[in-house]
Amino acid sequence: MVQEIEALQAKLNETEDEDEQRALEEDVTGKILWLSWCGICAEVDELLPKVLDYLQREADMGVRDHA
Numbered sequence: 830m831v832q833e834i835e836a837l838q839a840k841l842n843e844t845e846d847e848d849e850q851r852a853l854e855e856d857v858t859g860k861i862l863w864l865s866w867c868g869i870c871a872e873v874d875e876l877l878p879k880v881l882d883y884l885q886r887e888a889d890m891g892v893r894d895h896a
Contacts, residue, residue, distance in 0.1 A: 834860050 834857055841853040 830860060830864055834864075 837853055837857045837860070841850060841857065844850050844853060
């Protein structure tokens with residue numbers, strides 16, 4: 830994906846037609862946003878089980894404190 834972005838950027842730099850430049854800019858932006866979204870999802874997938882485990886332990890400790 831990074832190579833695709835670099836290739837689009839190189840093509841954008843060589844293009845003089847404004848409409849084509851705009852389309853290439855949109856393509857580059859879309860791919861960067863997609864990569865960012867994938868990275869966020871990967872982070873959440875990795876972190877979510879840890880957060881849920883922590884919350885469960887906190888809830889269990891709260892139940893024990895009130896018993």
